[in-house]
Amino acid sequence: MxxxxxxxxxxxxxxxxxxxxxxxxxxxxxxxxPPFRGPGGVWSKHDPDKFEKTYFQRHPQEVWPLLKEIFFDTLGRARxxxxxxxxxxxxxxxxxxxxxxxxxxxxxxxxxxxxxxxxxGSTRRMECLDCGAFFDSASIPLDRLPPPCPACGGLLKPDFVFFSEPIxxxxxxxxxxxxxxxxxxxxxxxxxxxxxxxxxxxxxxxxxxxxxxxxxxxxxxxxxxxxxxxxxxxxxxxxxxxxxxxxxx
Ligand SMILES: [Zn+2]
CATH class of the missing domain: 3.40.50.1220 (TPP-binding domain)
Structure with missing residues (x-):
């Protein structure tokens, strides 16, 4: 250049x-x-189908540990x-x-x-798929997965666009x-x-x-x-x- x-x-x-x-x-x-696409990217190690919204809703016990590892452990440390x-x-x-x-x-x-x-969307917010409330991700403890909605105990989803979800x-x-x-x-x-x-x-x-x-x-x-x-x-x-x-x- x-x-x-x-x-x-x-x-x-x-x-x-x-x-x-x-x-x-x-x-x-x-x-x-890490980038999501390409060699060494997140999608070369994890099956993107698991981040499809319907799959997540049916298998939150399986998907939440992956969400925590990929989006909260790594991103949480990033500056x-x-x-x-x-x-x-x-x-x-x-x-x-x-x-x-x-x-x-x-x-x-x-x-x-x-x-x-x-x-x-953003990992900084979570949305409850049951009551529709939004929460700051930092206020949600991730020691128990899936983390229950503080308002209704329902299923929380990070507020970023999953596969098959519209923008x-x-x-x-x-x-x-x-x-x-x-x-x-x-x-x-x-x-x-x-x-x-x-x-x-x-x-x-x-x-x-x-x-x-x-x-x-x-x-x-x-x-x-x-x-x-x-x-x-x-x-x-x-x-x-x-x-x-x-x-x-
Ligand atoms: Zn709720």
Missing amino acids: SNHAMENAATILKNARCAIAFTGAGISVESGI PNPAHLALAKLEEAGRLAAIITQNIDGLHQAAGSKTVYEYH PFEVHQAATNLARQSDVCLIVGTGGEVMPAGRIPHEVRNAGGKVVEINLYETRYSYGFSDVFLQGRAGVLVPELVGMVMGRG
């Missing part, structure tokens, strides 16, 4: 009227969270990395309107980001509307393989906006779609870019 490309990216963000970030698993890898922190600074400086994330780890909020659209409509609509009003999309750590979230950069582009991409590997966005593609680690490139946008580098 050339300095020229980094300067171009910084100029695009500096000139933005309304910039958004669109993030995925790649931004959290440096926080120790935001310099890429999350840099995006929070960009928002604080008034140069980033929002983050639209496919991640369910809550690390953007942990970094201090305020406006975060969680396309696939929360309000989040999809709000994120799409925001993307259509934005003139810059900063993609970090995602190739947009999962639909409909993967359409977000297209919404910005279709409205005449520009796309800056930071990814470790080439994606289907990288050539012919992104205006600037910066290839490398998010934890290095995002802080560097944000530093330039904010006039320190």
Whole structure:
């Protein structure tokens, strides 16, 4: 990657009227969270069918220990990395309107980001499938599985999108509307393989906006779609870019 490309990216963000970030698993890898897809990913070790909602409802005794291991033991230990922190600074400086994330780890909020659209929900909340109440996951002890609903004793489900579950409509609509009003999309750590979230950069582009991409590997966005593609680690490139946008580098 050339300095020229980094300067171009910084100029695009500096000139933005309304910039958004669109993030995925790649931004959290440096926080120790394994990606779900691909070799070594969670779905290469665990059967995704067990995370289908109907299966979960029928076999909570079997699935809850897996949920705890994959989503609460690992994610519970994870901390935001310099890429999350840099995006929070960009928002604080008034140069980033929002983050639209496919991640369910809550690390953007942990970094201090305020406006975060969680396309696939979050491990930070649980929903009772019996009484419909929501709870902060941190308030639910996981020493007894499945954990009973504090209100009714019913079955709690982490509030992220399981397989075969629809994307929360309000989040999809709000994120799409925001993307259509934005003139810059900063993609970090995602190739947009999962639909409909993967359409977000297209919404910005279709409205005449520009796309800056930071990814470790080439994606289907990288050539012919992104205006600037910066290839490398998010934890290095995002802080560097944000530093330039904010006039320190
Ligand atoms: Zn309940």
